[in-house]
Amino acid sequence: MVDLLFVYGTLMRGESNHDYLAQERTSSIVPATIRGTLYDFGEYPGLRLEGGGRVHGELVELATPAETLAVLDELEEEGHEFERTLVEVDADGERRVAWTYVYARETAGAAIASGDWRKRRP
Numbered sequence: 001m002v003d004l005l006f007v008y009g010t011l012m013r014g015e016s017n018h019d020y021l022a023q024e025r026t027s028s029i030v031p032a033t034i035r036g037t038l039y040d041f042g043e044y045p046g047l048r049l050e051g052g053g054r055v056h057g058e059l060v061e062l063a064t065p066a067e068t069l070a071v072l073d074e075l076e077e078e079g080h081e082f083e084r085t086l087v088e089v090d091a092d093g094e095r096r097v098a099w100t101y102v103y104a105r106e107t108a109g110a111a112i113a114s115g116d117w118r119k120r121r122p
């Protein structure tokens with residue numbers, strides 16, 4: 001099973017849902033980017049894989065991937081609002097394969113030009 005997860009919004013360190021990735025569930029967290037477009041939906045962002053932009057986030061190595069992903073699937077409403085998808089992520093000068101949650105609905109939010117959830121507001 002793939003044990004890497006790319007996070008780009010509320011699951012990142014210091015954000016509102018990071019507790020779901022508490023230390024006992026992660027082995028390491030490093031800065032990472034992915035190709036795509038990030039949209040602002042107010043309380044959270046949504047990633048779409050189309051577009052030539054870069055989305056900034058974190059690559060998380062999961063200590064217990066099956067358990068952690070099951071919890072996150074519920075949080076992210078997997079299959080309804082988000083789809084867990086395998087993607088290529090750039091981290092530490094390497095391209096790696098990781099899970100991420102891609103926004104599955106029509107994008108009604110504004111694109112975040114910087115591709116960085118933390119820089120969405122002045």
